[in-house]
Structure formats: structure tokens, C-alpha cells
Amino acid sequence: MITNFSASYAGHVVDDDLGFDGIAANDRRYPNEALAGVFDWALDIAQHLDRLGYDEFWMAEHHFQPEGYECIPNLLMLSLYLATKTERLKFGCGFNITPMWHPLRLAEDFAMADILTNGRVIFGVGRGYHSREVETFGSPMIDADANRELFEEQVEVILKAFTQESFSHQGKHFQIPARVPYRGYQLEKLSLVPRPTHQPVEVWQPLVSGSPRGIDFMAKMGIKPLIANNPEPVLGERIKMFQEASLAHGKELQLGEDVALGYRFFIADTQEKAMELAQPYFEEAMKFAAPLGLMRLTPEQIESVAQPGLRRGVALPTLQEAVDGGTWLCGPSEMLVEHLKGVEERYPGVERINLGAVMGMPREVFKDQLSKFAEEVMPAFSGKSRQ
Numbered sequence: 001m002i003t004n005f006s007a008s009y010a011g012h013v014v015d016d017d018l019g020f021d022g023i024a025a026n027d028r029r030y031p032n033e034a035l036a037g038v039f040d041w042a043l044d045i046a047q048h049l050d051r052l053g054y055d056e057f058w059m060a061e062h063h064f065q066p067e068g069y070e071c072i073p074n075l076l077m078l079s080l081y082l083a084t085k086t087e088r089l090k091f092g093c094g095f096n097i098t099p100m101w102h103p104l105r106l107a108e109d110f111a112m113a114d115i116l117t118n119g120r121v122i123f124g125v126g127r128g129y130h131s132r133e134v135e136t137f138g139s140p141m142i143d144a145d146a147n148r149e150l151f152e153e154q155v156e157v158i159l160k161a162f163t164q165e166s167f168s169h170q171g172k173h174f175q176i177p178a179r180v181p182y183r184g185y186q187l188e189k190l191s192l193v194p195r196p197t198h199q200p201v202e203v204w205q206p207l208v209s210g211s212p213r214g215i216d217f218m219a220k221m222g223i224k225p226l227i228a229n230n231p232e233p234v235l236g237e238r239i240k241m242f243q244e245a246s247l248a249h250g251k252e253l254q255l256g257e258d259v260a261l262g263y264r265f266f267i268a269d270t271q272e273k274a275m276e277l278a279q280p281y282f283e284e285a286m287k288f289a290a291p292l293g294l295m296r297l298t299p300e301q302i303e304s305v306a307q308p309g310l311r312r313g314v315a316l317p318t319l320q321e322a323v324d325g326g327t328w329l330c331g332p333s334e335m336l337v338e339h340l341k342g343v344e345e346r347y348p349g350v351e352r353i354n355l356g357a358v359m360g361m362p363r364e365v366f367k368d369q370l371s372k373f374a375e376e377v378m379p380a381f382s383g384k385s386r387q
Contacts, residue, residue: 002344002381004352006056007370008094008262009045011038011072015362019280024306025287028067038071041363042078043085048367050086052374056122057082058092058354063100063133069288069359076113076121083117091117094226095126095206099139099150103157103174104192111162111196119198125158125205125223127151129292149173152217155203159221161192162201204260210238212245219245228262228356231325235261239347257349264328264356267372271331275319278330282319284360333376340381 013034017023046057059078062070072078079091096106113121127147128134134141141147153171160167166189169176177190205218207225218225219242227238239256246253264285268274290297290305295317297305304314322328329336343350355373357366 001348002340002351002353004055005355005373005378005381006054006058006092006260006352007045007049007355007357008058008060008092009042009357009366010060010359011042011062011070012357012359012361013037013041013068013071014284014360018360019283020287020305022280022284022287025067025069025291026306028069030066030068035066035068035071039078039081042072043082044363045357045367045370046082046086046089046091048370050089052370053378054089054370054374056090056092056354058094058122058124060094061097061100061126062130064130064136076109079121080113080116083120090120090122092122092204093124095124095204097128097134098125098154098158099128099134099141099147100137101154103154104161104176104190106154107158107161107192110201111192111194114196114198114201115194123201123203124226125151125155125203129294148214155217155221155223159201159203162196163199165195166191207238207242210234210241212241215241216245216248218242219249219251222251224258224260226260226262226354228354229264229322229327231322231327235326236346254349256347257351259347259350260352260354261343261347261350262354262356263326264322264358265336265369265373266328266330267333267336267369267376268330269332271323271335274330274332275323278328278358279319281358281361282322282328285358286317288359333372336373336377337380340377 013030014028042059049057059072059075060070061072061075063073065071075093075096079093082091098106110121110123128141131141139147139150150173153173156171157169157174157176160169168189177187180187203223204226205223207215207218207227225242227235230238239259242259243253243255266274266278268277286295287305289295290302301314301316305316319328323330326339329339340353355370
């Protein structure tokens with residue numbers, strides 16, 4: 001049963017010259033003042049969500065983007081700040097890009113945020129998808145196998161640090177603690193000081209590729225997946241894979257339990273009007289994502305998205321296809337309610353729904369859409385107004 005509603009914001013300040021006829025993604029540049037405006041956006045959206053009765057606000061960690069698409073470099077610092085400016089909203093790390101961190105620094109920083117916010121920060125880990133940032137920080141990303149190997153060892157270290165009063169770790173990438181003499185004795189174990197006080201630490205990760213190895217690792221480590229923008233039947237297949245992997249590791253789950261589902265959405269009086277208004281955001285998201293390999297497009301399609309002059313005659317995914325597949329929820333509020341009620345029936349264990357801000361969606365448009373959703377959709381699942 002759906003009981004938890006959240007919104008996500010990756011940190012864009014792009015909000016004009018959108019769509020296929022707008023500025024090409026690689027040609028965008030913003031002055032530092034505009035890029036720093038991401039923190040005002042985040043504060044404004046967070047306070048809006050808090051007033052509307054949303055449960056969580058998820059943001060993304062990224063680096064080195066003068067194009068203005070993802071401009072938040074440290075989720076834990078920002079979440080700690082936003083917690084002081086809101087009353088009850090929780091803040092999800094969606095996601096700390098683990099290969100860019102030393103695992104013990106990430107564990108320490110989260111522990112501080114957990115304690116100082118009284119448990120209002122939700123831990124999340126990700127492997128990354130920007131070569132520019134991950135490789136610049138000295139970790140592999142283009143070599144996907146090396147990236148996964150590093151990530152998995154980092155997660156093992158982090159969870160040991162969270163849960164064990166003292167621990168050691170001997171792996172390929174990390175030998176913890178350093179084998180050195182310390183104050184008259186040989187150092188053999190290490191303690192994270194302090195550890196998170198809200199235990200067990202809830203850990204989330206995006207489920208993107210659906211690889212059996214990745215899903216098995218999540219189930220083994222007790223990590224919960226966020227599955228966003230997946231059409232049927234892919235969505236159902238991945239939810240089932242996670243349920244089966246969890247069972248193999250001794251945890252019996254309802255179908256959809258411990259899974260969050262993410263959607264993009266636009267509410268208007270008719271589906272046609274909603275799609276018309278959402279079209280430029282759909283196109284801007286494709287301009288951003290396709291050249292990064294985040295969409296299953298041919299080289300010709302990717303090139304046509306990146307360079308508008310090459311688009312003539314090239315067939316591209318459409319918003320209609322996204323609506324038909326259920327990854328975009330466009331239409332009157334009652335259509336969104338109907339879709340989510342169907343999700344409840346198919347996946348009775350699902351409790352969390354996340355609403356994503358699309359690249360390029362202006363701040364006031366997103367806030368207005370969040371208001372409509374809170375007023376017209378959420379009460380169908382809570383039984384009362386959440387305001």
C-alpha cells in the first residue's frame with residue numbers, strides 16, 4: 001500500500017531555451033552566481049514540500065557541470081542545512097556517488113548528519129554515470145567492471161563501519177586499519193566515531209541496468225532499490241528479480257516491498273494539454289541523458305539529439321511512448337490516481353512513490369505541479385488532505 005510520497009531534484013538551474021530547438025546541452029554555460037542559485041532552488045522546494053506534507057526530498061550528488069544540469073556537489077552538507085530550515089521533511093541522498101569518496105569519510109559524514117538531524121537524512125549510494133566526474137576523482141567508470149568491483153568493496157566497508165563497534169577490512173582496494181604502531185600497541189581494528197545512532201541504517205541505491213549481479217548484491221547487503229522511469233513489463237521483471245534475490249538471502253518480501261518507484265509527471269485538465277506542456281521538459285531531459293548513455297538509443301539518434309542540425313529524419317523516442325509505458329504520468333489528477341491504484345494492485349508491497357523534477361522544468365512550474373499532486377492525488381492514498 002502506498003503511504004509515502006517524495007520528490008526528487010537533481011540540482012538543475014536550466015529553465016529556458018529548452019527542448020530540441022533550444023540550446024544544445026554542450027553549449028550551455030552559466031555564471032557562478034547562477035550555478036550557486038541551486039541552493040536557493042533546493043531550499044525553496046524543500047520548504048514547499050514540507051508545507052504540503054510530503055515525506056521526503058531526494059537530491060543528487062554531481063560535480064563539474066557548468067552546463068547547469070546537476071549542481072549539488074555534497075548532499076550531506078546541503079541536507080544538514082535544509083533540515084534546519086524545515087520542520088519534519090526527511091532528506092534522501094539520491095545518491096552519494098561512492099567511487100568518488102573514501103568509504104570511511106562518507107560513513108563519518110553521514111553519521112554526523114544522522115545525529116545532528118535526529119535521523120532526518122536517508123543514506124543512499126550510487127556508482128555514477130559521468131566519466132568527467134568519477135574518473136577525475138581518480139576512480140574508474142568507463143571500465144564498468146572495475147567500477148562495480150570498487151563500489152561493492154566500498155559498500156562493505158561502509159556497512160561494517162556503521163554496524164560494528166570496531167572492525168577491520170582487508171580487500172583489494174582498502175586495507176583498514178593501516179598496519180602501524182599506535183600509542184604503544186599494534187593497530188588491528190578501527191572504530192567509526194561516532195557511528196549513526198539511528199540503526200539499522202536504511203540504505204538506498206538506484207536500480208538502473210537490472211543486472212543479476214547488481215540486484216543480488218543489493219539483496220545480500222540489505223540495500224533497497226529505487227526504480228525510476230521503467231516501463232512495463234521491465235518494471236515488473238525487476239521488482240520480481242529483487243524479491244527473488246532477497247528470498248535467496250533469507251528475506252521474504254511481498255512483491256514490491258522495500259522498493260521505491262519513481263515517475264515523471266505533469267497534471268493538467270486533459271492528457272493532451274499535460275503532454276503539450278511537458279514536451280519541452282521531455283526533450284531537454286533527452287538532450288541531457290542520451291549522450292551520457294542513459295537511454296537505449298542508436299549512435300545516430302544520440303548524435304541527432306546532441307546536434308540539432310542532424311535531427312532531420314531521425315526517429316526519436318516520444319513523450320507519447322513514455323506515457324503509454326507508464327514512465328511519465330500525464331493528464332488529469334484522476335488519471336494519476338488510477339495509475340497508482342493499479343500499481344498498488346500489481347505490487348502490494350510498494351509503499352514509496354517518488355516524483356522527479358525533469359531537467360529544465362522551471363522552479364515555479366515544479367512547485368505548482370507538486371501542489372496539484374498533494375491536493376488532488378495524495379488524499380486518495382492517505383484518506384485525508386496532507387496539508
